[in-house]
Amino acid sequence: MASTDPHDLVRQALAGDRRSLARAITRVELRDPGVAASVAAARVRRREGPGAPHVVGITGPPGAGKSTLVDRLIGHALDAGQRAAVVAVDPSSPFSGGAILGDRVRMERHTGDDRVYIRSLSSRGHLGGLSSATSEVVDLLDAAGFDLVLVETVGVGQSELGVMEVADTVIVVLTPESGDAVQAMKAGLMEIADLFVVNKADRPGAEALVRELRRSVELDEGSSWKAVVRAVSAAEGRGVDEAFRDAAAHLAWCLGDGRGAWERRRGDARVRLYLDLVAEDARAGAAARLDADLDAAIRAGRISPHDAARGGR
Amino acid sequence: MASTDPHDLVRQALAGDRRSLARAITRVELRDPGVAASVAAARVRRREGPGAPHVVGITGPPGAGKSTLVDRLIGHALDAGQRAAVVAVDPSSPFSGGAILGDRVRMERHTGDDRVYIRSLSSRGHLGGLSSATSEVVDLLDAAGFDLVLVETVGVGQSELGVMEVADTVIVVLTPESGDAVQAMKAGLMEIADLFVVNKADRPGAEALVRELRRSVELDEGSSWKAVVRAVSAAEGRGVDEAFRDAAAHLAWCLGDGRGAWERRRGDARVRLYLDLVAEDARAGAAARLDADLDAAIRAGRISPHDAARGGR
Numbered sequence: 001m002a003s004t005d006p007h008d009l010v011r012q013a014l015a016g017d018r019r020s021l022a023r024a025i026t027r028v029e030l031r032d033p034g035v036a037a038s039v040a041a042a043r044v045r046r047r048e049g050p051g052a053p054h055v056v057g058i059t060g061p062p063g064a065g066k067s068t069l070v071d072r073l074i075g076h077a078l079d080a081g082q083r084a085a086v087v088a089v090d091p092s093s094p095f096s097g098g099a100i101l102g103d104r105v106r107m108e109r110h111t112g113d114d115r116v117y118i119r120s121l122s123s124r125g126h127l128g129g130l131s132s133a134t135s136e137v138v139d140l141l142d143a144a145g146f147d148l149v150l151v152e153t154v155g156v157g158q159s160e161l162g163v164m165e166v167a168d169t170v171i172v173v174l175t176p177e178s179g180d181a182v183q184a185m186k187a188g189l190m191e192i193a194d195l196f197v198v199n200k201a202d203r204p205g206a207e208a209l210v211r212e213l214r215r216s217v218e219l220d221e222g223s224s225w226k227a228v229v230r231a232v233s234a235a236e237g238r239g240v241d242e243a244f245r246d247a248a249a250h251l252a253w254c255l256g257d258g259r260g261a262w263e264r265r266r267g268d269a270r271v272r273l274y275l276d277l278v279a280e281d282a283r284a285g286a287a288a289r290l291d292a293d294l295d296a297a298i299r300a301g302r303i304s305p306h307d308a309a310r311g312g313r
Numbered sequence: 314m315a316s317t318d319p320h321d322l323v324r325q326a327l328a329g330d331r332r333s334l335a336r337a338i339t340r341v342e343l344r345d346p347g348v349a350a351s352v353a354a355a356r357v358r359r360r361e362g363p364g365a366p367h368v369v370g371i372t373g374p375p376g377a378g379k380s381t382l383v384d385r386l387i388g389h390a391l392d393a394g395q396r397a398a399v400v401a402v403d404p405s406s407p408f409s410g411g412a413i414l415g416d417r418v419r420m421e422r423h424t425g426d427d428r429v430y431i432r433s434l435s436s437r438g439h440l441g442g443l444s445s446a447t448s449e450v451v452d453l454l455d456a457a458g459f460d461l462v463l464v465e466t467v468g469v470g471q472s473e474l475g476v477m478e479v480a481d482t483v484i485v486v487l488t489p490e491s492g493d494a495v496q497a498m499k500a501g502l503m504e505i506a507d508l509f510v511v512n513k514a515d516r517p518g519a520e521a522l523v524r525e526l527r528r529s530v531e532l533d534e535g536s537s538w539k540a541v542v543r544a545v546s547a548a549e550g551r552g553v554d555e556a557f558r559d560a561a562a563h564l565a566w567c568l569g570d571g572r573g574a575w576e577r578r579r580g581d582a583r584v585r586l587y588l589d590l591v592a593e594d595a596r597a598g599a600a601a602r603l604d605a606d607l608d609a610a611i612r613a614g615r616i617s618p619h620d621a622a623r624g625g626r
Contacts, residue, residue: 286591
C-alpha cells in the first residue's frame with residue numbers, strides 16, 4: 001500500500017512501486033517540500049552528467065504530432081531494452097486549473113507495459129511552478145531508474161520553452177502548417193532546438209520548411225552544436241529511426257566535446273530554478289498571509305497592488 | 314524634451330507628449346518603481362469602473378488575424394471620434410529577450426495619426442512580469458486620456474491568457490485552421506472569452522467551428538454573460554461592424570447587470586497582481602544578492618536550488 005509519509009513514499013517509489021511513484025509526483029505538483037527533500041536525501045543515481053537518464057524535451061505547436069513522435073520514441077527505447085518515462089506538461093488554464101489529457105489517449109498502447117511510465121503534469125494554476133515541478137519530477141524518475149525520460153509540452157509558448165531547460169536534448173516538432181507559430185517564436189526555438197523534426201513531411205511545404213530551418217541553423221553563430229533538421233512522418237514511422245539516432249548523437253556530443261556547453265546549460269537552469277523557487281515561496285507566503293482586510297482593500301482599490309507589495313517587504 | 318525624472322516624465326506623458334509616453338512605458342518595462350508611483354500619484358482619471366477607457370483584450374493563435382482585426386477596430390474607434398491605443402504584448406523568448414515586431418507593420422496606416430498610439434511590450438525575459446507590466450501600461454494610457462485601449466497578444470499560451478486579465482472585454486480570435494490550438498486551450502478560452510471572432514469565415518470549416526463554439530458557450534453554466542460567437546472576415550472588413558457592436562454591448566453589460574461580475578474579475582486581477590509583484594520583488598532581490606560563491610555552488614550542484622532557496626528565507 002502506498003504510504004502517506006513522504007520519505008516512505010519516495011522509498012517505495014524508487015523501489016519500483018508505481019502507485020507510490022504516482023502519489024509522489026502528485027505531491028510534487030502540490031509543492032510538498034517533504035517529497036523534494038526525500039528525493040534529495042535518497043541520492044540514488046543523482047543526475048551528475050548528461051544521459052543518466054537521457055532527458056529529451058519535445059515541444060512544438062499544438063497539432064504538430066508530438067504525441068505520435070513520443071509514442072514512436074518509446075517503442076524505440078523498448079526495442080533497445082530501455083525503460084522509458086513520459087512527462088506530459090499540460091498548460092492548464094490559470095483560470096480553471098484543468099489539464100488537457102486528450103493527447104494521452106494516443107499513447108495508450110504503452111500504458112499496460114511495466115517498462116513505461118506516462119504521467120501528465122499540470123501547472124495547477126501557477127505559471128512559475130511548471131518548470132520547477134518538472135525538474136523535480138525528472139529527478140524522481142531518474143532516481144526510479146528510467147533510462148529515457150521524455151518531457152513533452154502542449155504548445156510552444158514561453159512557459160513551454162522554460163520547461164525545456166530540464167532536457168539534455170531538445171526536439172522541436174513542426175509541420176508545414178505551423179508557419180505562423182514558427183515565425184512568432186523563432187528566436188526562442190533557434191536557441192533551444194538541438195533537433196528540428198519536420199513532421200507530416202509528405203505534405204506540401206515540408207521541403208521549403210526544411211530548407212528554411214537549415215538556412216537559419218547555418219546562420220546561428222551562437223551555438224557549438226548545429227541543430228539537425230530531420231524530415232519525419234511519425235504516423236507512418238518514416239524518419240523516426242533517424243530522429244532517434246540524431247538524439248543519441250546529440251547525447252554523445254554532450255558526453256564528449258559538448259560537455260562544457262551541457263554544464264553551462266545545466267548551471268543556468270539550476271540558477272533559474274533557484275530564483276523560481278524563491279519567487280514561488282514569496283508568493284505562497286504572501287497568499288497565506290493575505291487576510292480578509294487586505295484582500296478587501298486591494299479588491300476595492302483602497303490600496304494599490306504596488307503599495308501592498310511594498311508594504312509586505 | 315522628454316525628462317529623465319519619473320514624475321516629470323509621467324506629467325509630460327499625461328499632457329500628451331508622445332515621446333515622454335514612450336519613455337515612461339519603457340521605464341515600466343524595465344520595472345522602474347518611480348514611474349508606477351508617479352502614475353498612481355497623478356490620479357488623473359483612475360480606472361474605477363469599466364469603460365474608462367474601454368480595455369479590450371485580443372488573443373488567439375498566431376496567424377488568426379488578430380492584428381488585422383485590431384487595425385479594423387482602430388478605424389471604427391476613430392470614426393466614432395475616439396482616441397485609441399494598442400498594446401501589443403510579445404512573448405519574447407526567455408532566452409534571447411527579443412521581441413517580435415512583424416505584426417506591427419500591418420498597423421502602419423495608423424502610425425501617423427495623432428489619435429492613435431501603438432506600442433509593443435515585451436517581457437524582457439521574465440514571465441511573471443508580463444501581466445503586471447501590461448496592467449501598469451494600461452493605467453498609464455488611461456491617465457493619458459485614451460478612450461479605447463486594445464491589448465493584443467501573440468499566441469494563446471498560458472502567459473497570454475494571464476495578460477487578458479487586464480481587459481474589460483476579451484475577444485478570442487480563431488480561424489478554421491486553429492482547431493488544434495482551440496482544443497489544447499479550450500477550458501481557458503471558454504473561461505476568458507466574452508466574444509469569439511471566427512475570422513477568415515469564408516474558409517472551409519468556419520461554419521462548423523461557429524457551431525461548435527456556440528454549443529460550448531451554451532454548455533458553459535459558470536458565467537452570467539453568454540459569449541457571443543461572430544463570423545468575421547477581417548481582411549475584407551465583413552462582420553467587423555458587428556464585432557465592434559458586440560464589444561460595445563459587452564461593455565454596456567459591464568456597466569449594468571454585469572457590474573458585480575466585472576468587479577469580481579477586477580478584484581481577482583488586482584489580488585493576482587499583488588501576488589505577482591511580491592514574487593517578482595523576491596526574485597529580483599535574490600538575483601541581486603546572488604554572489605559568485607553561491608552562483609558557483611548552485612551551478613556545480615554543491616547546493617541544490619531547493620536548499621539554496623530555503624537558506625535565503
